[in-house]
Amino acid sequence: MKVSSPLITLTAILLVFAGGCGVYSFNPGGKSSIQSIAVSQFENETIEYGLSDRMTDLVIDAFINDGNMKVVPEGDADAVLSGILTSYERKAYTYDENDNVSQYAVKVVFDIVLAKPDGEEIWKNQFFSEGIYDAAAESEEDGQVKAAEKLVIDIINRTTKSW
Numbered sequence: 001m002k003v004s005s006p007l008i009t010l011t012a013i014l015l016v017f018a019g020g021c022g023v024y025s026f027n028p029g030g031k032s033s034i035q036s037i038a039v040s041q042f043e044n045e046t047i048e049y050g051l052s053d054r055m056t057d058l059v060i061d062a063f064i065n066d067g068n069m070k071v072v073p074e075g076d077a078d079a080v081l082s083g084i085l086t087s088y089e090r091k092a093y094t095y096d097e098n099d100n101v102s103q104y105a106v107k108v109v110f111d112i113v114l115a116k117p118d119g120e121e122i123w124k125n126q127f128f129s130e131g132i133y134d135a136a137a138e139s140e141e142d143g144q145v146k147a148a149e150k151l152v153i154d155i156i157n158r159t160t161k162s163w
Contacts, residue, residue, distance in 0.1 A: 034122075036070040037063060037159070038077035042110070048088040055085065055110065055148055062152045068160040079122060081159065083112040086126075090140055093132050106131045106143035110151060114159055127154050 039060045044052035059081065063071050074080055087109035094103040107130045114122045131146030133139070 034069060034078045034159075036072045036076060036078045037114075038072055038074040038080045039063065040074070040080060040082040042083040042085060044085045046085055046088040048085070051088065051108070051144060051148075052083075052085040054144070055083070055151070058148050058152050059083075059155055062156050063159075066156055066160060074117070077117060079114050079116060081112065081114050081155075083110045083155075085109070086111055090143065101135050103132055104135055104140065104143060106133070106140060106147045108144075108147050108151065112155055112158075123158065125158060127151055127158075129154070 039056060042052040042056045042059075060071055063069055085108065087107070089107045090104055091107070092101040092103075093105040094101070096102045107128070110127045110129075111124070112127055113124045116122060129147040129151035131143040131148070131150070133143035133146060
């Protein structure tokens, strides 16, 4: 069986590209130096009662489920995550043909800081999230949960992924 020259060339090119497709990390060491984290109770600068407490619990649960960092008390942590709920808003998102609200959007803004135990900031970001819920079938709390779930993913990614 005779193999054509273009087939050999194509195979060689594919092998060269495939050889470069290994495990890649944006972190030079391949892994973060932060192995454990403490999550401080989030503060609340809004009149929305309880949302910052629920966010704190969701973030802790997400870190535990993620497994990249061990959640420990503040005195034992390589880093401490703290946050402040700075803005909360619920407003109409869509309307039906009779001009009745069919969906609402819950919008939250958190200022989040990851710092070393000595207080030196590792990073500081403002996180914005929105949760849209059906006005007839869901509650405002459902919108809060949707917004919080998105926010938690962003916080976990920012904390555990080194870009």
